Amino acid sequence: MAANQEPIEITDPQEDRYATLRAIPWWDQARVQAARVVVVGAGALGNEVLKNLALLGVGTLVIIDMDRVEAANLTRSLLFRAGDAGRSKAEAAAAGVRAINPEVSAISLHADVTREVGLGLFRRADVVIGCLDNRAARLAVNSACWQVGRPWVDGGLGVLDGMVRAFTPPEGACYECTLTSTDYALLNLRYSCPPGFRLVAGREPTTPMAAAIIGAMQVQEAVRLIHGQTVRGGRSVYYSASGPRLTPVEHRRRADCTAHHRYEPIVELPLHVERLTLGQLFAAAHAHTGGPAVLYLQRPIVTFLSCPDCGQHELAARPYDTVVPDFVPCPQCGALRRFDVTGTLHNDPDLAAIPIAQLGIPPLEILSFRTVEGWRYLELSADADAMFAHREEDGARC
Ligand SMILES: [Zn+2]
Ligand SMILES: [Zn+2]
Structure with missing residues (x-):
């Protein structure tokens, strides 16, 4: 048979889509496709995290956010379009995920994570990723993850810098262990402020560059957790654009921390x-x-x-x-x-x-x-x- 008459090989389109990932020796696409990741917060950081998870073909993404898209979000949020103004961020982000990769099941929850999300949702997650801008929401995610024993990866943004930290219950420090007395004072201030304070907290200056860097680092940790690789919890990595510099920080597990209680059975x-x-x-x-x-x-x-x-x-x-x-x-x-x-x-x-x-x-x-x-x-x-x-x-x- 002449070369130009060789039958065309029909490959599984799914094989093609993830071919370069499969070339990584330890990569297990079946495991990635079976994974369920809960992303809390669909702001600048959440957009970057979700984009990466969608590209990788993570099977199920649950997106939780209580806010709506505003014009000011468009400078840092790849998944949102001008026409999304006023739409639930969770819904708009889920639609953006499906547009990137229709094989991903994107579930949106327009909800306040501090009180409107059942613990059973966290229990069904392989990894929880926090893309939050306030301590109260982080505390809620932290306590949920420790109660049901699921790992979570927190991220935070500055203007050109940021930090990532992983928590792996029941080992190591938790988020609450890392709080200082100043953090508690600020938390109390937030609770004692009128409702408008929430809006101020959501408008901390940041850039799409910081979101891309920190979001990518969070997803790297999530991918390692999905593959069952050892991720040491209770450690932060700070990224600073001046230098540039990465600074690892070990957090001490506090013996008197009240957040380590596990619900079982x-x-x-x-x-x-x-x-x-x-x-x-x-x-x-x-x-x-x-x-x-x-x-x-x-x-x-x-x-x-x-x-x-x-x-x-x-x-x-x-x-x-x-x-x-x-x-x-x-x-x-x-x-x-x-x-x-x-x-x-x-x-x-x-x-x-x-x-x-x-x-x-x-x-x-x-x-x-x-x-x-x-x-x-x-x-x-x-x-x-x-x-x-x-x-x-x-x-x-x-
Ligand atoms: Zn703790
Ligand atoms: Zn009366």
Whole structure:
């Protein structure tokens, strides 16, 4: 057969796409495609991290962000276009990921990571990558990752510099171990500031160059974790453009740190958060604990509002931080009402009909129950199927 008559070899397009990665001796594309990475924050850094993960063909990306795209984001965010203004950053980033690599399942969660994301989502991650601009969100990601024993890679940006640090529970220091008394003071300042402070925090000056460098370093750590390579946690690397210079820093694990608690064992319950009442939750919990159990909430709630003057009494059953000044005056006499606030609940018949979602419990949450025999951790596992299956369909349409 003459050379020009040789049959054309039809190769698997998937083989072609990742051929140069497969040429790396230790690279395992099947492992990368099976991986699930949670990216918290879809700002400048999140965009760079997601771009790299999409190029590599990481199988499932969960993108969490509570903000919306603004014109000022366009100087540093590869995945956003001018037409995305006003759109959820998580959604716009997910669409950008699918445009780069349609084989990636990109799931977007327009949510506040400090209270609207169930722990079960972190439990299902191979790696969590933090692309955040504030300590409160980092603390939330840190405590979630230690509770379910998942590694996380934090990144932070300056103007031309930045830092990357990996945490690998249960070994080494955690993010909270690295905080200084100044960090705690700033954290308290943030909590005591009016809501507008959040906007200021999100507008720290930075550049696409710093985001590209730090985002790439974070994904390198994530790739090593996905491949099961040893990544030593509790270490930071600072990158400085002047020099340029990379400075490694070892963090000491604090013996008194409260963030190292691991939830185990975790029992998967075939329950959805939606429409589940407190009475039904306690019935399911009792079936597993075999006795009375007290539910410890992540967010304190207001159970009742009562008026000391006229005796007006009202069931509230909502997170304390959602109580606005309008709730304070008594609707009957205008006096200041008393709030009953609690962080724990027992099987109270007065509250049995309350939907647990009303208490601020997110989908796929892992709930902590205290029993006479110790802690029990029960996950609302039925939410996982809906979350992953539904969003993957969304991805396939794009
Ligand atoms: Zn710690
Ligand atoms: Zn009253």
